Amino acid sequence: MSAVEREPAYAAEVFGDRIAAARRYAEHLATTGVEWGLIGPRELPRLWTRHILNCAVVAELITPDDVVGDVGSGAGLPGIPLALAQPNARYVLVEPMERRVDWLQIVVDDLGLENVRIVRARVEDLVDDEIFTAVTARAVKSLAVLVEWCAPVLGPGGRILALKGASVDAEIDKAKKQIRRARLSEAVVHELGVGALETPTRVVELRRH
Template sequence: MSNVSKSEAMMSRWRQQLASGLAELGLALDAETQARLLAFLGLLAKWNGAYNLTAVRNPDEMVSRQLLDSLSIAPYVTADAVLDVGSGGGLPGIPLAIVFPQRRFTLLDSNSKKTRFLTQCKLELGLDNLVVIHGRAEDCQPDQRYAQVTSRAFTALANLINWCGPLLADDGEFLAMKGQFPEDEVSALPAGWRVMQHQSLAVPGCSGERHLLTLARQSPGAAS
């Protein structure tokens, strides 16, 4: 089979996997949006060899472990402006930006190679609602703090709060994506913070546990 035929066959599999997975997640996306998601996945696969953007190398796992995993938190993304910290290869920030063109997403990462990739994705996919920042969370000084901050396997919850708490609006919330429920990390939360809710995520095609933890500042006088 020629390289062109292999590429076409892979894209056909991706298209089928995405359509099936979106149906399982209950996400109704038009054909153009699905095509942009697959175009992003193609860029991720192309750049991954040189830039080491993600550990997922098997093409048959990319739709589930990258696109569908990112989109599993879509129902919980409600803010007009969202910060994705430690965005790496753009997960979950870019899939969410594609699905929610009416919301603004800022992707922050300290690795210059990764932010170059993110900037290329913004240009090639025409993501006008996307801002890419190269730098550390501790050094970021936004004009306005964010109502929601997402992270996907970025760091321990305590670090997330200590590094990114100043970037979160007073009444904002962290959406922290984890594998197994992190009991030890929850027990080590800094004073003044709490888990508002935690949700088990079912990601089509993915084995193993997935959890979403929503963290917020403790209301004065509230029970710990």
């Protein structure tokens, strides 16, 4: 198996006094996360920069009174790094796959994350059950689909924070109709971790009127 990336110095800055829990999370990903098929072994040489820190920097957009739904959480990305980097907000990890939910529960319990709840569901089935002030999503469908699925679980003024790669402008263009129909604001693209991460994190923000 590939060697796990050495923890960058930047990690202590991002996680502050929660750095020990972040290290423990990295250990879970690199061991049972790979064994259970939640993360590929080829991701280990970039585990911190491409995954944990790439997600944690989004904490800049989360406020302490947010209730964040992390849609398609998978191995807890970005939800768990965010819960460590902005511990005053509350988080709901939304994931339909039983095996992934089981793994998430083990990890959340082990890290003692009292601000995190796990819900086994598809987000489009949560309309009458959950309401979020922010929804995060990484590597889950196109922006157009995310808007259709997630706008109904946003409270007034709530926002979608979609972590996207280089294709961000094309994705926004393709989602125009859905954005208008869902009465969301013009897309704002944030670049986070500039100067600290080799590839800064791009986040599309859409706010509900």
